[in-house]
Amino acid sequence: MVLGSDKIPKVRRSQGAYGKNDKDGFIHRSWMKAQGFPEDVFDGRPVIGICNTWSEITPCNSHLRELAEFVKRGVWEMGGLPLEFPVSSLGETQMRPTAMLFRNLLAMDVEESIRANPIDGVVLMGGCDKTSPGQLMGAASVDLPTMIVSSGPMLNGKFRGRDIGSGTDVWKFDAEVKAGRMTQEEFMAAETGMSRSRGVCMTMGSASSFASVAEALGVALPMNGTAPGVVAERQRISHQAGREIVRLVKEDLCLSHFLTREAFENAIKVHAAIGGSTNTVIHLLAVAGRLGIDLTLDDFDALTQGIPLLTNVQPSGKYLMEEFHYAGGVPGVFSRLGEHLHGDAPTVSGRSIKEISDRAEIYMGDVICTLEDPVKKDAGTIVLRGNICPDGAIMKPSAASPELLQHTGPALVFEDIEDYKARIDDPDLDVTKDTVLVLRGCGPRGYPGMPEVGNMALPQKLLAQGVEDMVRVSDARMSGTAFGTVVLHVCPEATAGGPLGLVRTGDIVKLDAKARTINVDVTPEELEKRTNPAMDNFTPESRGYVRLYQTTVEQADTGCDLDFLKGGSGSDVKRESH
Secondary structure, rough: OOOOOOOOOOOOHHHHHOOOHHHHHHHHHHHOOOOOOHHHHHHHOEEEEEEEEOOOOOOOOOOHHHHHHHHHHHHHHOOOOOEEEOOOOOOOOOOOOHHHHHHHHHHHHHHHHHHHHHOOOEEEEEEOOOHHHHHHHHOOOOOOOEEEEEEOOOOOEEEOOOEEEEOOHHHHHHHHHHHOOHHHHHHHHHHHHOOOOOOEEOOOOHHHHHHHHHHHOEEEEEOOOOHHHHHHHHHHHHHHHHHHHHHHHHHOOOOHHOHHHHHHHHHHHHHHHHOOOOOHHHHHHHHHHOOOOOOOOOHHHHOOOOOOOOOEEEOOOOOOHHHHHHHHHHHHHHHHHHHHHHOOOOOOOOOOOOHHHHHHOOOOOEEOOOOOOEOOOOOOOOOEEOEEEEEEEOOOOHHHHHHHHHEEEEEEEEOOOOHHHHHHOOOOOOOOOOOEEEEEOOOOOOOOOOOOOOOOOHHHHHHHHHOOOOOEOOOOOOOOOOOOOOOEOOOOOOOOHHHHHHHOOOOOEEEEEOOOOEEEOOHHHHHOOOHHHHHEEEEEEOOOHHHHHHHOOOOHHOOOOEHHHHOOOOOOOOOOOO
């Protein structure tokens, strides 16, 4: 018999509130009955929290209230009690200065909401870039039975008879306008067609990357990462999740049962194969830190050697998430990767990775390609080190120009984002296609929040000449929908004293992605003499969450979590409220 099954009664966590026949039990039950719940729903059945980031100001998640009703159907069907509760919602396209600043705040909200309330398991409903990672971080620190239901990608964007991809085509159109090859009127006409349904970016942006990786981690059902947000299959996945979370509670299968070292290795390899967002690197490091799993930046490079790009989806490929879904989704990628994955890793579906892989069907071979004939040979994450990034920096080779992966050129330094915006389109700017654009002051502490500005738009005068890519280096992030030969997450950031702050305009920067190095051609003695304006001029905010964040945030190479949030506190709460 399995501990937690219906044959061996187990005192569930919720019964610490609803199972007592004293004043405290009276209070817990009576006020809940005000919502019309019948007497017997507090009889010891699993209580499932539905942790919802629905918000009208987070467009990607604006349909999660509707999807929550389908989760509830499944919970009721299996004899559970579903209780929906809200947490902070982070609208990637709406929040300033960047949603990443508030990911850890959401994680705190989720952790304390789960721990404080009398629930036995939880379904995390998110989707927009930082919502699902923040939710999973918080849930990992509590470690109840948990699973993810994502909001799903938008339908394909449409413009003048062709598909367009959210984010990816925005960057392309913006460059075309600056180059004089697209009119302002044409640019504005694409706006409505870009986002024509609810859901996350339909390119392989940060949201779709993490939703897909959640399948590889074993904490989401098959096809969770790809089913469009507005189709019936997304509703069926939600319904099935309601069923499965009750089973997980009955079998006492907590989040740590699935989130093992092997699960993270599977996630990293799948992330490479799908051409996933560089933001996923930070999020996986942060989640691993909550569980005490030894995961390092170097694992993302070492584990993806020999894993090519298999998924032909923008920004690294041609198609969009709809085609990826109809071609076979993440299970199809499992099938292509085969023995590269830990096939015996369990998932919340009740099936192992191999069992899911064995059932996978692939319908469009040019969307989910083979190891022998991939979309691109180079995928995964390149981890660079050198005298401007002693703790590491990363590149996404599938989105880069191959001819620029080995490059030497003079630096053009921008002290912060305002300096960049003020000068980048100056016709007198001293810049050529060989110049290396360097942006600093945009790390987690300095901006604050580490915004998605690392894929700096190229100078207007070079765009007009037909230049399409340049080497760019920064301590910032970039959108998962973006592309280019971009060195990101330089650690330590300049504001934290990193040597990126010592680079000067005219210094020669040498990038060798094959050798995994990036250096500035300046002697250690000369660097020692220089000052770091990004650090010297930094003053943390005086109050509120931002001050807490700036004084405790870790660097990108360890996940940008707050230093005091690593690890977990468990689910036990001993004291009553009255």
